[in-house]
Amino acid sequence: MTEDMRSIVGAELTLAPPDAPMLAALLGLLHETGVAPDELPSGIELLTELQLVQGLCAATPAGAIAHLHRVCTQERGAARITLDHVHGQQAAKEAFTQLQADLEDWRHGRLPWAEVTSSFLLFGPPGTGKTHLASALAGSARLPLVKTSYSDCQKAGHQGDMLRELNAAADRAISQTPAVFFLDEIDSFFSRNTPSNGYILGVVNGLLTLLDRLNATPGVIVMAATNYPQRVDPAILRSGRLDRHISVGPLDRTGVRAALLADLPEGLLSDPELCLLADQLAGRVGADIASLIRDARTRARRAGNGLSAQHVKAAADRISPQPEPDLQRRIAIHEAGHLLAGHIFGLPAPTQAQITSRNGHVAMQCFDVLTQKRIFSQIRVDLGGYAAEQVVFGAPCNGSGGDIESDLARATFRAQQAELSYGFGETLSWQPSTTDIERLSARQRARIEQQLQQALKETKQALQTHRADLERIAEVLIRERELDRNRIAELLREVAVAEPSSVPRKAPGRNSHGLGGSATDDCNGPE
Incomplete structure (x- = not known):
């Protein structure tokens, strides 16, 4: 109804959806005979208007009742995603x-x-x-x-x-x-x-x-x-x-188990086998699990026998190969670096941490208002995984870089926001933080790089001081795979830190602030 039409309507009545008593009464009026509600099928309230109209147009009450039973049976039998x-x-x-x-x-x-x-x-x-x-x-x-x-x-x-x-x-x-x-x-x-x-x-x-x-x-x-x-x-x-x-994120271990149990024959996988597959496939998306199950069924048909646990395991290895222990430790150290850096530099405990066979993830709390202290602490968290790998292994892998969602991209963008858009930089002249970095002046690019290098230096020093805690948290991640807010807070409670100095040292000539898996902001929507 248009707004013009709505303005002349005196009242609006909301009608309840049709049910068996209502339809029985209508059929009784149309055919001038009694129709009992219990003669009608269940599920009438879920039929479409067209299905109902076809029933009301039947020549006899028996024809109407037969039509309604038929369409309700069809609806119950129809495959429907829920x-x-x-x-x-x-x-x-x-x-x-x-x-x-x-x-x-x-x-x-x-x-x-x-x-x-x-x-x-x-x-x-x-x-x-x-x-x-x-x-x-x-x-x-x-x-x-x-x-x-x-x-x-x-x-x-x-x-x-x-x-x-x-x-x-x-x-x-x-x-x-x-x-x-x-x-x-x-x-x-x-x-x-x-x-x-x-x-x-x-x-x-x-x-x-x-x-x-x-x-x-x-x-x-x-x-x-x-x-x-x-x-x-x-x-x-x-x-x-x-x-x-x-x-709507990738599946955790519980989600992987539920997907496998729902789509595979009951009893095909033992509980230990399910646990191992959940560890192996955590972090994959629903489309990957659907592909895995199709592949397993294809392998069974090719072999000429029934679906077995071995077919499922082989399909899982194709999608997500079993991780090397050394790689799992590096992933755990990387994510522990994010967790520990956030605690050391004064940010609230993350809401979740997870490692999978391929990568990891730490969900940090986000802020509606970003102060100078907060954004510089966030940059140190972004670089926490990179710094942790340097502390433990002597050098990082490529896990901190890559696409626009990577740790290095996130840290660079925050430093760019601070320098260009938030008034925390050398000038108050505003520039969009989305400006391509190659279009910035040489001085601006140098300042952003300076902030990042200073942040990495301080984060690395802090994690070196707390290396024992870094190793301890990484071991828990390897063992438990997924940590919730309470478990993270419990682990960080044991880390004694001095009040951090989140406002970096001055650069010559001005008030300067320094600013892998991934550490992302956990918000109800985009930041």
Whole structure:
């Protein structure tokens, strides 16, 4: 309903979804005969409008009842992805389970739509199951799912064609209310804060208007997905457009076990075998586990016999080879360096730490406000893994570098923010922190490098002082693989440190501040 039409409506009534007593009464009125509710099948409330209308159009009550039994049986037998098929991703499952309950209350008039959290951003690496989660929610709630993406819309043509395609998808969701509207690749719309042209500005503004329209429509659940949340325009991410931001990450050991148990025959793997595979595959994404199981079944067919544990182990070794002990120790030392550096330089304890057969991860708490002390401490945490490898092994491996999510990239970007955008540098003249480093002046690049070198020097000295603690925490990581907030706090409680000096020494002539796996900021959304 348009806003003009809504303004002349005197009252809005929310009708409960049809059930057996309601349909029995309708059939009785249509055919002028009594129809008992217990003559009708269970599951009527989950049928679509078209399925119900076909039943009401039947020539006789018996024909209507037979039709309803047939479609309900078909629906029960149809393969449908639900939240029960989602393994790991506890935050998403909890949010969507609550949404299901709220949706049911809204359908029965017990909850106004304005009180339902109905818009979500799913962010995380490729292959973690963001699209799968949208399908699972739609399947569990028995809602139609309308999916589109930047690529789908852009194929329609120029700006006007693209926006027309985007709005057509939104219209499909609104016409099928209640429904799930899923927009993938939302980072491809870019941020208006980055250099762009009028085409991009027009498309992003059109998207903002569309999100407002969808969120103003009771019954429409809005979901967007991205691999790169930092690239999304802040206006898209704000409350009222995408209220809840949920990280969808790789599987932990519990998630791997659940995925294997759900998709393999019962009893195929013993508990010790499951534990070993969980250690081996932790950190992989759901798509990897699905590929592993397909490979194992292919190996069994090729061998001409039934699926066995050996087929599963061989497929697991192809995806994630058994780690060398020396590599596992290096990964553990690297992640312990992040943990210990954060504690020494005064940051709150991380929320999680994990090592896998290939890498590791430490989730640091993030801050809404960054002081000079905090950002320089964060840079030392970023360099903690690199410094720890230098302390223990004499030199680092390539685990701290690589792509834009690496430790070195993160530390460089923070130093660049401090120098150019936050007023912690040599001048107060603002520059975007996204400026390519090669476009900075030689003096600016030298200052950023100076801050990084000073931070590495101090971090290395601190970890050398606490080498025994570094080794102790690494051994715990090797043994336990995953540490939660409480376990991390317990380990760090034993580390006695003096009050850190997080404001680095002055550089000549000015007030200067120095500033592997990976240490990332654990936020409810992009920082």
